[in-house]
Amino acid sequence: MKKLLALILSLTLTISLSACGGKSEADIIPDDKYMNTYEIFVYSFCDSDGDGIGDLDGVTSKLDYIKNLGFNAIWLTPICPSTTYHKYDVTDYENVDKNFGSLESYDNLIKEAHNKGIKVIDDFVMNHTSSEHPWFKTAVRYLKGLSKDEEPDESKCKYINYYNFSREKKDGYEQVPGADWYYEARFWSGMPDLNLDNEEVKKEFADIAKFWIDHGCDGFRMDALTSYTTDDTNKSVEELADFVKSAKEIKPDLYIVGEAWANKDTYAKYYASGIDSLFDFDFAGQDGLIAGLARGTKPAKTFAETMQKEEELYKSYSDTFVNAPFYTNHDMSRGAGYYTDEDKTKLALGLNFMQTGNAFLYYGEELGMKGSGSKDENKRGPMYWSADENAVGMCKGPSAMDKIEQKYPAEDEQEKDDTSIYSYVKKVLKLRNNYPLIARGKTTALSDISSKTIAAFTRTKDGSNYDFSTVKNADKLSDLLIVINTGNAEETIDLSKSGVSMNKVADTVTTSGSAISTVGGGNTLIVPPYSITVLK
Ligand code: CA
Secondary structure (H helix, E strand, C coil), X not given: CHHHHHHHHHHHHHHHHHHHHHCCCHHHCCCCCCCEEEEECHHHCCCCCCCCCCXXXXXXXXXXXXXXXXXXXXXXXXXXXXXXXXXXXXXXXXCCCCCCCCHHHHHHHHHHHHHCCCEEEEEECCXXXXXXXXXXXXXXXXXXXXXXXXXXXXXXXXXXHCECEECCCCCCEEECCCCCCEEECCCCCCCCEECCCCXXXXXXXXXHHHHHHHXXXXXXXXXXXXXXXXXXXXXXXXHHHHHHHHHHHHCCCCEEEECXXXXXXXXXXXXXXXXXXXXXXXXXXXXXXXXXXXXXXXXXXXXXXXXXXXXXXXXXXXXXXXXXCCCCCCCCCCHHHHCCCHHHHHHHHHHHCCCCCCEEEECCHHHCCCCCCCCHHHHHCCCCCCCCCCCCCCCCCCCCCCCCCCCCCCHHHHCCCCCCHHHHHHHHHHHXXXXXXHHHCEEEECHHHCCCCEEEEEEECCCCCCCHHHCCCHHHCCCEEEEEECCCCCEEEEHHHCCCCCCCEEXXXXXXXXXXXXXXXXXXXXXXXXXXXXXX
């Protein structure tokens, strides 16, 4: 009798699990650019050899962790030799900084990542070099050797035209130490800006791209696009276009995403370069749309309306755009500090993954790690694997960072807790992976059932710029209705006003745990507080 009961129980469990929408559509989706990408600040992520500095072998050791969360790509902040911990000042573009490992450790990371179905995106710092780069040092040595009235001769030193040197001090220029010359350095005197109009410089970076592509990298994240030619967007777009063209000649399916830290109308223009993706700055950071929605200072309905408008805007520049939503990055204060409560911290992460395209998450956000203030170092603290600073993999973090009191438990505790931020992120990524139209469909805002706290929109094949003809059994992919409740109370929605036919709840993710959305009589949908519901 007991056995029979157990059998019935297990059968019921199996049936109810599949009825809950656990069945995945993801297996019919191809390898494409609509990824979930985990940003790794290498210095602070995972230390493999006990020196307290994160390294590539450390990253390799955490690939299962990353995959298990639901990611299928990583972006590594710069790994080339450099004078700083952040390594955005490169001294040698074709090597790995010795603190991070070697080219062999890079090759091994690529091999292991590809074995696990994870793509690797390298940071590509083309706007400037380090002032310690041999190109710059050679140019400076040459300039110092000139007599007072002698004009520089490019045929004697080609590197003088790799940078922007001037006899006059201009805005954004620094003096060459020990010479009556100035050079453009917008970020810092240690980072001289390159002259990206120079054909020789273009050739150098095409060669550097080939070097890393030959080592197996799948994509590049282009740093500092708006500074390519400062205050000249059109020219910067052209310079980017030249690079995109030459890199894609080497590897046609290379994925390229760009950082153009500007307002939407400006960063959208960079899509004209042929780049795949641009970071969606409008939604990110403490003043972005996501934080506004989570705080309740912006009405939920603007989420879908903004996405819909944005898709139209991007499409006006590129037929093949892939949006790149993100919530925070290594230049922004971490999300947990934006709110006092955990529900909002979670919901904001959920909203990030309900945007289309290749969605990025900054390491540690899945734990609600803290890190903010005027120092960039605070935003790049040690990944909180454990409360024990001496646990395996723990990094010491940048030397200038402040001591940060963490608000939520470490990874080793959160992974055991089904209600943790970690578990929430995992559930949202599973939802995103199970329903491919979340990332790939066209957004249509449903104003009639949206409100201050409800964001309702469809994601459909029709109208999307995704090429569904490349997908086997694309007809089996469901068009979706997504309903997000950003408020702290249950809400009832009259689906008959939606004008769309999707009315079967496929899945629900809430910030608190297991509540699910239901469709009751008269086509009314009841959604729990702080929830994301997908209907088919
Ligand atoms: Ca190390």
